[in-house]
Amino acid sequence: MMRAWVLPSLIGVKFKSGKFVGLGVLLVASFVAGLSQGAVSIPLLGLVNGSATELEQIVFAEIRAPRVFLAGFVGASLALSGAVLQGLFRNPLADPGLIGVSSGAAVGAISMIVLGAALSIPDWAEAYVMPLAAMSGAMAVTFLLYSFANYFGRFSVVTILLVGIALNAMAGVVIGLFQYVSDDAQLRTLVFWLMGSFSRAQWASVLPAIGVMVGASLVLLRQVKNLDRLQLGESEAYYLGVDVPRAKRHMILCSAAAVGAGVSLTGIIGFVGLVVPHLARLFLGSSHRLTLAGSVLIGASLMILADLLARTVMVPEELPVSLVTNAIGAPFFLWLIARAARS
Amino acid sequence: MRSIVLLLSCLIAQQLLAEESCQRAPDPSRIAIAGGSITEVLYFLGEEERIVAVDRTSNFPQAALDLPQIGYVRGLSTEGLLSLKPTLVLGEDDMGPPEVLAQLTQTGIDTVRVKEVHTAQGILNKVRCVANVLSLENAELVAAEARLVSQLNALESVTVSKQSPTAILVLMFQEGAAIAGGENTSADGMLRMAGIKNALVDVKGWKPLSAESLIKANPDYLILTDRAVSAAGGLDKVYQTPGVRLTNAGKHQHLVQMDGMSMLGFGPRTLSAALRLSEITQEK
Numbered sequence: 152m153m154r155a156w157v158l159p160s161l162i163g164v165k166f167k168s169g170k171f172v173g174l175g176v177l178l179v180a181s182f183v184a185g186l187s188q189g190a191v192s193i194p195l196l197g198l199v200n201g202s203a204t205e206l207e208q209i210v211f212a213e214i215r216a217p218r219v220f221l222a223g224f225v226g227a228s229l230a231l232s233g234a235v236l237q238g239l240f241r242n243p244l245a246d247p248g249l250i251g252v253s254s255g256a257a258v259g260a261i262s263m264i265v266l267g268a269a270l271s272i273p274d275w276a277e278a279y280v281m282p283l284a285a286m287s288g289a290m291a292v293t294f295l296l297y298s299f300a301n302y303f304g305r306f307s308v309v310t311i312l313l314v315g316i317a318l319n320a321m322a323g324v325v326i327g328l329f330q331y332v333s334d335d336a337q338l339r340t341l342v343f344w345l346m347g348s349f350s351r352a353q354w355a356s357v358l359p360a361i362g363v364m365v366g367a368s369l370v371l372l373r374q375v376k377n378l379d380r381l382q383l384g385e386s387e388a389y390y391l392g393v394d395v396p397r398a399k400r401h402m403i404l405c406s407a408a409a410v411g412a413g414v415s416l417t418g419i420i421g422f423v424g425l426v427v428p429h430l431a432r433l434f435l436g437s438s439h440r441l442t443l444a445g446s447v448l449i450g451a452s453l454m455i456l457a458d459l460l461a462r463t464v465m466v467p468e469e470l471p472v473s474l475v476t477n478a479i480g481a482p483f484f485l486w487l488i489a490r491a492a493r494s
Numbered sequence: 495m496r497s498i499v500l501l502l503s504c505l506i507a508q509q510l511l512a513e514e515s516c517q518r519a520p521d522p523s524r525i526a527i528a529g530g531s532i533t534e535v536l537y538f539l540g541e542e543e544r545i546v547a548v549d550r551t552s553n554f555p556q557a558a559l560d561l562p563q564i565g566y567v568r569g570l571s572t573e574g575l576l577s578l579k580p581t582l583v584l585g586e587d588d589m590g591p592p593e594v595l596a597q598l599t600q601t602g603i604d605t606v607r608v609k610e611v612h613t614a615q616g617i618l619n620k621v622r623c624v625a626n627v628l629s630l631e632n633a634e635l636v637a638a639e640a641r642l643v644s645q646l647n648a649l650e651s652v653t654v655s656k657q658s659p660t661a662i663l664v665l666m667f668q669e670g671a672a673i674a675g676g677e678n679t680s681a682d683g684m685l686r687m688a689g690i691k692n693a694l695v696d697v698k699g700w701k702p703l704s705a706e707s708l709i710k711a712n713p714d715y716l717i718l719t720d721r722a723v724s725a726a727g728g729l730d731k732v733y734q735t736p737g738v739r740l741t742n743a744g745k746h747q748h749l750v751q752m753d754g755m756s757m758l759g760f761g762p763r764t765l766s767a768a769l770r771l772s773e774i775t776q777e778k
Contacts, residue, residue: 190577206576209601214572334699335679336588339568343591350571351593467547467574468565 170435174448178223185219185455186211190466218352219455220361222472225349225413226423226454228364230446232406233424234431235371236293238378238439239402240300242311244487246425247410250311251292251318253421256407256414257345258325259288264341265333282360286411292318293403347418347473349458356416363412367405368447374402378439420473422480423450429487453479516623519604521581528567529586531761532608533558535624538762540634547578549589554755554763572597584627586610610760612683614646614768617760638762645765652689652772659775660693661685661715661743662708665754667725670735671702680758687764688771690715705737715775716743719754750774 187195191210197203198211229247236245236252247253263284272280299314326345330338377398380388389395410424431445454472457479461472526547527533533552536542547562549570564575568590575583575598583589583598587610595605608623610616621642625635663681666673675681676697685692693713694703703711718732726732729749738744750771756763757771 190571190573206601210573210576213600214576214597339588340591343566343569348569350569351591353593353596356593462571462573467571467577468563469569469571469574 171444171448174445174452178448178452181452181455181459182219182223185222185459186215188459188463189215190462213354217354217357218349218458221352221357221416222349222454222458223451224361224364225417225420226427226450226452227447228368228409228413228450229420229423229454230427230431230450231368231371231443232409234428234439234442234446235374235378235402235406236424237428238381239399240311241382243429243491244312244425246422247289247406248419248421249425250296250315251322252289252296252407252410253414253419254319254322255292256285256289256411257419258322259284259286259411260344260415261326261329261341264344265329265337279359282363282412282415285415286363286408289407289411289414290404292322293407297399297403344418346471347420348461348469348471349417350462350469351416360412360416364409367409367412370401370405371409372443374398375439375443378443418473420454421477422484423454423476426480426483427453429483515606516608516626518629519582519606519627521604522628524579524581526564526575526578526580526583527552527585528564528570528583528589529608530554530755531620531759532584532586532624534759534761534763535621538621539625539628539630539638541628541630544628546580547575554759570594576601576603582606582627584608584624612680612760614649614687614765616683617762617764618642618646620760621762642762642765645769649687649765649768649772652687652776654686654689654691658689658691659714660691660712661717661775662693662703662711662713663717663757664722665700665719665758666722667735668702671704672708672722672735673700674703675700680760683760684757684764684768684771687768688775690771690775705735708737709740712741714742714746715748715750716741717750717752717757717771719757720751721754723751
């Protein structure tokens with residue numbers, strides 16, 4: 152909740168104060184809604200005045216709270232990474248999911264699900280191996296994309312989507328291969344993991360991931376000026392004093408780290424990185440200061456609400472959260488294309 | 495430093511949770527079940543009033559379908575389960591995800607994982623294990639065990655030898671390919687129980703079979719689940735599947751159709767399914 156207030160001032164946004172207050176309120180509201188609603192009914196008041204049963208307290212503190220925090224941070228990271236990648240590629244359709252970064256992370260994580268047993272990793276390291284593998288996968292794909300872009304000059308909207316299709320297909324091959332060699336139990340873990348869900352949230356694994364996401368996000372947020380200047384073109388940005396290779400390196404590494412840390416715990420969650428930056432731009436304006444800060448706030452709120460929907464619509468079962476985000480995101484994507492085609 | 499210690503202890507706790515045991519549950523009055531065979535065992539023992547919810551693999555007996563659903567055996571939801579206020583979550587080997595089970599334990603709900611061994615003795619042990627967890631010591635249990643033991647004895651005379659017929663057990667048809675059980679599958683265990691040699695050698699797990707590998711394996715019998723037959727569009731259509739007609743099973747019309755869960759669930763029904771399968775395949 153602190154972030155809502157600290158963020159804008161942190162990166163020196165000239166306050167569009169009314170709108171940011173509105174977004175802050177939205178985030179706080181979805182946070183409270185996320186914490187107070189669920190299959191088990193917990194009166195928030197009871198937690199405050201101590202009349203809640205022990206079960207209610209545990210459900211709240213150990214099951215619901217880590218989940219809501221994870222959803223918020225993953226939503227913010229995906230949205231922020233999407234906004235940064237859109238700026239870096241100077242392409243409004245760059246989204247970690249569409250261009251293959253999430254799939255790269257998935258390949259990394261899945262390789263650990265399937266091969267992990269053969270590598271005899273000590274128990275204590277297991278919690279870290281998956282996120283690291285996911286981050287490496289995400290980075291590999293981002294680098295690949297970027298070297299493509301460098302080689303051919305600036306990507307057109309169509310090219311980046313086509314390259315994204317190719318990279319997603321390649322990731323699909325690797326995932327399919329892993330599915331083929333995995334045994335029954337691994338296969339089932341893998342299929343559920345691919346669907347995307349926050350149900351695995353536990354403080355022990357959530358906290359390190361949040362650490363990585365916050366660290367990477369802070370670096371990304373410091374890139375606002377560089378991103379604005381990069382919109383003029385790389386050589387122009389260079390003459391305006393941007394250390395272009397360094398800036399790019401930071402953006403690629405940190406967006407991949409933010410996406411990878413999230414994906415390793417939740418599986419692939421689509422469209423957030425695409426839709427949220429556009430919403431932020433529509434609502435706040437196209438300066439990167441506003442877009443990035445807005446993406447963080449909106450991303451966190453939307454993801455918490457999407458997860459809330461996923462876990463409450465068919466109690467006691469749960470929908471995969473990616474089903475919810477895709478249901479919102481896919482039509483939005485079509486609308487974006489229609490809008491681009493008209494202009 | 496303290497957070498690292500905390501983290502480590504959490505990880506170790508999770509490791510311990512994976513252990514299987516059949517110890518008496520302190521309060522087995524409200525049970526949520528994750529795993530179709532466990533549901534069958536509870537109905538078999540006449541203890542179905544204790545069930546508050548079942549997972550999606552619990553589709554036998556018919557009555558189980560009317561119980562509240564907790565989703566797929568590997569995709570359980572902590573809060574969803576808690577909302578049903580179970581005192582015990584009883585599941586098969588593969589219930590999960592482990593994070594959810596850890597959270598359940600944290601809230602003081604017993605979780606018991608019943609071991610899965612794909613033999614006749616494994617089935618009897620499974621029933622005994624569940625009975626022990628529920629602290630059952632009644633006449634019904636004795637009668638139920640006696641029924642199983644007599645079937646088990648009947649199966650003991652059925653062994654796999656060189657003269658035994660060979661078969662392939664098909665779970666499903668996917669895009670025309672038969673998904674069949676190799677080594678280390680419930681299908682392999684089922685065939686061995688029924689005194690049949692698995693024609694799929696050197697294949698581990700469930701794998702899609704091409705027409706050519708089906709012909710090469712050349713089973714005497716093709717055993718199909720109901721699901722596989724309906725996916726193919728009927729037994730007639732199975733004969734027309736590439737490869738099937740050229741096997742011994744196809745030539746002699748040795749296609750056997752049975753309920754998948756009764757064969758592969760390794761619940762109480764599986765013993766009689768094995769007996770029936772051995773009768774069908776040995777008589778010809």
